[in-house]
Amino acid sequence: MKLAILGYGKMGKTVEEIASSRNHEIVYITSDELDIDQLKKADVAIDFSIPEAAFTNVTSCLEHKVSIVSGTTGWLNQYEEAVEVCKSESGRFLYASNFSIGVNVFFELNSHLAKMMSGLKEYKVKLKEIHHLEKKDAPSGTAISLADQIINESNYQTWNHPPQNDKFSIGIEAEREEGVFGFHDVIYDSGIDTISISHNAKSRKGFAHGAVIAAEWILKQDKGVYSMKDVLQLNSTT
Structure with a gap:
């Protein structure tokens, strides 16, 4: 082509x-x-x-x-x-x-996990993403896509960056570090335990x-x- x-x-x-x-x-x-x-x-x-x-x-x-x-x-x-x-x-x-093929598989896992967790109100979800210093936007488009998927499968209504103390919003932490090509973590946290899935890109x-x-x-x-x-x-x- x-x-x-x-x-x-x-x-x-x-x-x-x-x-x-x-x-x-x-x-x-x-x-x-x-x-x-x-x-x-x-x-x-x-x-x-x-x-x-x-x-x-x-x-x-x-x-x-x-x-x-x-x-x-x-x-x-x-x-x-x-x-x-x-x-x-x-x-x-x-x-x-x-x-990334791996990230798109990760998206599918995220949607499935969000549906499984939607009825477990004792868990609060949050997202964290880390990228290289040159990345201009924050949070990343991938993090926003992950948050939107969770919103579609749950009672969450929006996402916030930086995170806010709101039970209907998903907090997204965004960090910039040298040499990080893309790390995304979806975390469901309760007073008893934590469930998380993550993806880490090794190169561009x-x-x-x-x-x-x-x-x-x-x-x-x-x-x-x-x-x-x-x-x-x-x-x-x-």
């Missing part, structure tokens, strides 16, 4: 490495304002840019018939608008807060590999809006 990489930081460079190793042609790379003529050379674009650029990157691709896979977090207040653009332009759009390669897999996959699909759950054919046990 002919691939555009939007956002050429550490993730973008890792995407380039993985895509090249899978014999894909990189036709356009940018971290700046889009050159539409260059963008239109691509079959699909992978976006790991910054929150301020993500919506423009996604909608520009859709408006110019380039399929788009986005992993940029921190812009989801405009996600539904992007979905509407995808529908009106009959495009292909896939967003994921995390492309898992995220980049998943994004390239998603780009390969989306080109074979009908027009529409997709997620990594579609790519990996993960059927929730909840």
